[in-house]
Structures are given as C-alpha cells and as structure tokens.
Amino acid sequence: MVNCEWLKVPSASLDDDARAAAEARQGMLTKPPGALGRLESIAIQLAAMQGKEKPSLERLRIVVFAADHGIAAEGVSAFPQAVTAEMVRNFANGGAAISVLARELNAELAVINLGTVVDPGPLPGVSDQKLGASTANFAKQAAMSEEQLARAMNIGRQSAERAVTKGMDLFIGGEMGIGNTSAATALACMLTDVSVESLTGPGTGLDAEGVSHKVKVLQAALDLHRDKIDSPVTALRYFGGFEIAALTGAFIACAQMGVPVLVDGFIATAAALVATKQCPGTASWLLYSHASAEPGHKHIVEALNAQPLIDMGMRLGEGSGAAFTVPLLRLACALHNDMATFAEAGVSGKE
C-alpha cells in the first residue's frame, strides 16, 4: 500500500437543498414535464454540486498531463514514442485539438509534462514536473516506484487545488502518452471482471495483428503482477502511467474540495475507475462526457455505472471529448436558469 495520507480525506457532500430547489424550478419552467430530458438532470446535478439553485459553468480549467510509457518498448502502439513530446509542443503552440477547443470555450489550458522520453524543451504554458524519462516497462517490473506514484498523484491534487484557488466551476483532465491505452487497459482489467480481450483495442490505430499482440503482452503482464496487487492505487503503481496517476489524484482531490469533474474518454475513465475504487465518495463529483470509440471504454463505463452524454465516435484523448461536451452542459444551465416559469409567462398548465 502506497503512503498517500491525503487520500483518506472524505469527499465533499452534495447540497440537498440546492438539488431540491433546482428540481422544483425544473417543474415550473414553460415546457411539458421532462421535455428537456437529460438536460434537466444535468442542471439539477450541477445545482447539488455547486450548492446553488442556478448553477453555472463559465470558468473552466483544462489540465493536460503528458508522460511516456515503458510498455511502448513492447510494440503496443501505432505511433512512435517521440510523438508524446511533439504533441506537448503542439499543445503549447495552439495547434492540437484540445488547444483549439480551449480557445473556443474560453477555458484555461495548462499542460504538465510528467516525463517524456524526448525533452520538448521549455515551452510557454507547459509546466515541467518530470518524474523520469518514462515509466518502467510493466511487462517486466512495476511501472512506477512508490515515490513516483505518490508524486504523480500529488501533482494531480495540486492541479485540482489550483482550480479551487482560481474559482473554477468545472475541471477537465486530459492526457497524452504514447502507449497509454495499454496502461489503462491493464489497470481496468485488474479492477473489473472484464477480460483482456474485451478491453483491448487499437488505441491510436493498431491493425488486428497489432491488437492481438497487445492482448498477449497485457495478459502476460497481468499474470506477472497479479499477486502483488492489494489495492486500487497499487494496481495504479504497477500498470499505470504518470499522467494516469495524476488524473486519479486530481479527480479524488476535486471530489474532496467539491469541484465538479467532466471525465474524458478511455484513459480518463480508467483513472476515474481507480479513483472511485480507492475513494468511493469521488463518484458523486464525476460527470461522464462521451462514449469513446476505443472498444473497451463501454466496459469500464458499465463498471462505473456511468452514462456518457454523447457518442460521436471520438478516440483522441487530450481531454478533447470532455471539452467538446462543455457547451451542452452550459446550455443545460442556461435553459434551467433563464427560461420563464408558467406563472411568469402566463402559460396554461396540463389539462
């Protein structure tokens, strides 16, 4: 068991009064009851999280954690490992999907480099917090030392604290790391009853032969370490990545401090699985944005009893699916806050 005392802090409570007030308000708005479907439950859920009848999502912080993976040495990715650092540069220069989305959403974007094989050099907006050139190859040994794990989770926690300091209404955690679908898949296998075959997918674009090789590598690694796994964070240490550990720490800390989290796709959902298995109270603070096209995502989502809002066939990571979903949450809030009630508008009710 890794020593991370702060994980024992309980999650913040939701506000039942604000929830009840928001529920009552939905019933008075000029529409047939329930006609806004999930938009109604989103607004009510956010009201309970933010402790006010009329929630808002103006201020938004996106943190992308980047790191390389030792498991890449086993040939489990379609792209070369240099791409992790190259994409960190692309984030900083504003050319990546998440950079474009952050601009469009008027969101704050921060990038944290937790360890890339290639050093991208100093970059504006990128915080260098390297814990190593990459994780170790978990086909052979634990991906992280206890110290690396604790530091990575703490970096995630600090990101969440910064969101609180800055008065953010919502936190999105993204990731970049060649090889990280392998890490997320192994983690999810360890923490659910789903088979390696069901959870393993093409990631950035493996062909069928590549996926079959990935399954073999992951199965062997699971068999090698299984007996040593005595907790969710120990699974994280053996199979995870620096960026997945940072996401896990950020999600748990957001829940402790009462900041709503919008969870991205496959990798982020695996981190959410670790977070909620380790600290079950975290679950109340997580909203799931999109169904990833990575085939294993649906199994992790089921294990979490989560219902992603949209399915656009995305499988990019970076937090892009979560960011893409933000306008829907914002519009759900606008409708909840700004529609007239039957009384205000002088509209007749149901007969």
Added chain:
Amino acid sequence: MVNCEWLKVPSASLDDDARAAAEARQGMLTKPPGALGRLESIAIQLAAMQGKEKPSLERLRIVVFAADHGIAAEGVSAFPQAVTAEMVRNFANGGAAISVLARELNAELAVINLGTVVDPGPLPGVSDQKLGASTANFAKQAAMSEEQLARAMNIGRQSAERAVTKGMDLFIGGEMGIGNTSAATALACMLTDVSVESLTGPGTGLDAEGVSHKVKVLQAALDLHRDKIDSPVTALRYFGGFEIAALTGAFIACAQMGVPVLVDGFIATAAALVATKQCPGTASWLLYSHASAEPGHKHIVEALNAQPLIDMGMRLGEGSGAAFTVPLLRLACALHNDMATFAEAGVSGKE
C-alpha cells in the same frame, strides 16, 4: 396534386472539390486518422454544402412556425389549445427554451404565426401570417384547402429566401402547435410502412389511455382519407398542419438554394420526410440533430436513413433540439479549420 410549381426546381448540387479538399485536410491534422469520429464527417459534409474547404457556422437563422390543429378537438393532447398562442407570447418575451438557446447561440430568431385559435395580439419579432384560426379537424375532412397548403409552403419558402438574403450559414426550423404530434404521426404513417401503434406517442404528456385513444383517432382518420392520397404533398394537405407545411416548404427551398438545414425532432423530421419524398434532392441538405424521446421518431429517422447526432431524451420541439446541437457543429468546424497539420506542427506520423 397541389399546384406548387416551384417545388419542381431541382436541389442545388454539393461541391465535390470542396469535399475532397476537406477530406484531404482531415487526413493531415495532428491526430490519429479517424480519431475525431463523426466530427470529421460533419466538417467534410458542411464543406461540400458550403463549397469551401473550411466551413463555418457563425450566422444562424431559427424560424419557429406556430399554428393550431383542428384535430385537437378529438382530445389528443395533454395541454389545452390556448397554449399555442401563449407560447407564441413566450417566444416573443424571451422566456421559452428556443428564446434562451437563440440568445446563447447568438442566432437570429423569427416567429411566424400561421394561425392560432387564440389571437396573441401584436408582438415584437412575431410575424402574423394567419391562414385561418387553425387547420380543419382531419378526423372529418382534409386539414387544409389546396390554397392554404400552397400558401403555408410558400411562407416556409420565403423564410428560406430570407436566410439566403441575410447570408446565413445554417437554417433551423422550429414549430409550436398543440396537437401537432398527431398530425406528424398521421403523415408519417401515410408515407412509411410503419403502423399507427408504433408511431404514436404521448406528445406533451398523454397517459397510456390517452395514447390508446390517439391511436384510434389517427387510425380512423387514415382509413377515411387513404384513397385520396396521391402524393406526399397531398398527404401533407390532408393530415399536416400549417407549421408542418411551412417547415416542408422551407426545407425544400433551402435545398434548392443551397442552405444547410439542421433538422429538429419529431415534427420537423416528419416535415423532412414529406420534403424528401416529394423532392428527393432535398435529402443532401439536411443534417439531423437529435433523437427525440417521442417513441415514433426512431421509425421516421430509419425511413430517412438518417443518423441524429445526439440523444439527450429531449421532446420539446420549438427547434430546441437542433439549436442545442449547434455548438457541436461549430466545434467540429473549429477543429477542422484551426488544428495544425502534422507538417505545420512537426509531429511524426504513424510508424
């Protein structure tokens, strides 16, 4: 057959060169091929519609057509007929869902009153173009005269023309009319092989007994008129509403003039069905926004071979589902237009 000569004008062609350029661009952006899923095909489709490699959806026109239905006399709605005019007032005063969404999207909102039982009086932003107090009760006779049908479709066409004059990038047609799920259901039954039972739903909120009564009313009306229906627009005349005819005319005219249309839920999709059955070229200009919670919607969507973008369990009408989806189309364009290419960003390709 109704005399609407302008319906014979062919639909505009899509731009194959712009489509090819957009497809090539998607292949060069810094992401694994296909990783943005449907966002890629949306951007490519809009490029072909707008005739430019980089499409945009800044300028947006929403027109809500309101009208009452004679079929309401048969007790097929959970809300009283006075609500149609009351909601027209709510649109004008900015309190309805579509009013809120139009403000949030910075969209132009126009309301056209084609005939309400109660006169809402003169209202800012509402154009009074009444064709009668309501349609006739189609349980007993055709809902519209030939002249009413022609005028209603022409009002829709004029709305589309105004969108062109104003340089709009996208058209959304909404509707309001107590009783209009009955009209849309009868129309869809007439134009597809789906049974009345499968297509009929609760609308604004009928209970099971109410739905069962609605099925009987619609089945009897279909049996009464079936032999007289010799074309899609004749079905529209017998079973439709003024607002459904206006939507149909608007969709056909948008396609003729090359304006992309974002189709809303149950009622608008029924209008799209009439439009594409009457003028098949219209289909290329219609994008489907959301899957309605009205149970028959999925059957109409299937008949159209359409794939709505999202499913949020909405069933409000007014164009609200389409408006709600606009930010997703805008973000798909922003990603397509503003992401860096592999060459620009110096990112390595697939191994």
